[in-house]
Amino acid sequence: MRPIADVLAEIEPWQRAASLTYEPLDGGLTNHTYKVVVDGRIYVLRINGQQNECLGLDRALEIEVIQQAESLGFGPKVFSVDNQRDYLITEYQAAPALSAELARQPDMLQRMAETLRAVHRMPAPTQRQCNPFHLIRAYLQGAQNAGITVPERLNPHLQRLDEIERRRRVDPAYGQCYCHNDYFHFHILCDDRLTVLDWELSGYGDPFFDVATMPYAIGFTPDEEEYWLVSYFGTCDQAKRDTLKDMKFVGLVREISWALLHVALEPNPINHHMDYGAFAFQVIQMLDDGRLSFGESSS
Secondary structure, three states: OOOOOHHHOOHHHHHHOOEEEEOOOOOOOEEEEEEEEEEEEEEEEEOOOOOOHHHHHHHHHHHHHHHHHHOOOOOOOOOEOOOOEEEEEEEOOOEOOHHHHHHHHHHHHHHHHHHHHHHHHHOOOOOOOOHHHHHHHHHHHHHHOOOOOOHHHHHHHHHHHHHHHHHHHOOOOOOOOOOOOOOHHEEEOOOOEEOOOOOOOOOEEHHHHHHHHHHHHHHEEEEEEEEHHHHHHOOOOOOOOOHHHHHHHHHHHHHHHHHHHHHHHHOOOOOOOOOOOHHHHHHHHHOOOOOOOOOOHHH
16 A cells, blocks of 8 residues: 555645645545645545455446445545546545444434435446455455465355355346445445445445445344334345345455455554454354354354
């Protein structure tokens, strides 16, 4: 990942600034993100990490998608597309990211579901494919290529993953909806509208993966999961509950594979102090114990 001083030096409009200051923003578990103030105007500068090489991400297509999302009312405004491979400059919004507590509220569950449906209806300007099963295998291959050993304890969970993928492929919505693939509450800014950030993993994939992300990440109660499913689908039945259970499992396997790759990619994090290796083994233990969301007790 490029140092911020090198990136700032090549952004031509900012070279003429009378004043320029920056500070790291919280988060940035994959990329390094900064708040940059240029002559009193505030921007967000994201310096791209290395995972795009492992996943085959196309930064130019990502920018097109963000611009499309902004035009539809749920994406940030893009200010620079000069060096698409290395960095992205977007508007800075003072609106806070959603907290887990706020995301549990019934009215917010409805707003999040409405926004997610809008994402899945988005006429994206690209046909790029990206589903969770592809992501998991790409993360694990990238980790192995970097010399990281994939724990043998993960093997039975990968077998279950293959079974779930076979079931999901028969869903008519599979591969037909544009998906965010990172629909966490902390990627959503909340004011009079919801603004969805971090589109780098987006692509045509499995919409139920987006539906399952909040429940496993926040640890929804069964009643909250029911309300969430009804908010998104309009109805809830046992088949949807079973699929949600499957896709929460897929989400946790994605967390493991993502963390294993970043053991190699992020030796000196800027925006956080995360121990990727410890996190990967924590989530493997969750799956061994039969837990499918953070904060859930052993079953």
